[in-house]
Amino acid sequence: MKLHELHDNPGATKPRKRVARGPGSGTGKMGGRGIKGQKSRSGVAIGGYEGGQMPLYQRLPKRGFSKPNRKAYAVVNLGLIQKFIDDKKLDAKAAITEDALIASGLVRRKLDGIRVLAKGAFTAKANIEVTGASKSAVEAVEKAGGSLKVAAPAAAE
Numbered sequence: 001m002k003l004h005e006l007h008d009n010p011g012a013t014k015p016r017k018r019v020a021r022g023p024g025s026g027t028g029k030m031g032g033r034g035i036k037g038q039k040s041r042s043g044v045a046i047g048g049y050e051g052g053q054m055p056l057y058q059r060l061p062k063r064g065f066s067k068p069n070r071k072a073y074a075v076v077n078l079g080l081i082q083k084f085i086d087d088k089k090l091d092a093k094a095a096i097t098e099d100a101l102i103a104s105g106l107v108r109r110k111l112d113g114i115r116v117l118a119k120g121a122f123t124a125k126a127n128i129e130v131t132g133a134s135k136s137a138v139e140a141v142e143k144a145g146g147s148l149k150v151a152a153p154a155a156a157e
Contacts, residue, residue: 071112073132078140079120080106081128092126092146101130116148 020031033040048055081101084090089104098114101107107114113131118140125145133150141148 073113073115074107074109074111075115075117076101076107076130077117077119078122078137081116081126082120082122082124085124085126092124096126096128098130 017027018025019027020029022028030040038044038046048057050056081090081096084104084106085092090096090100090106094100098107098110101114102110115132115134116128116130116137117134118136122140122144126141127147127149128141129149129151131151133148138148138150
């Protein structure tokens, strides 16, 4: 294969539609907008407009609340940590910290910390240090002979 032989799959790209460029283009004169009316003119903002009637989205009551400063944790299951230990991507003898989880590729980014959940089987005797963990995850690690230490999350900078 050479550089000049590279091309897209057939049908992957379509030529741009040149609207309102004369009668020969097929979309000349009115440019596909039809005849008259609000939508044929420029500056149209119809969105949820219902002809002056109160729009549906304004008639319905507001519900709920989104906390603006809520913490988002990266979630890891014990079964995955066990799999990474079995695959020698994590060292069970050394402390498994958040940085070690990121370096192994198990977690992409820390966000506001890493939280461990108890899904999956865990048999390794490992010391894990993370920002958060469920009670059942702590019990599962201690049952396997290890320890799961929950550190306070780092202060926001």
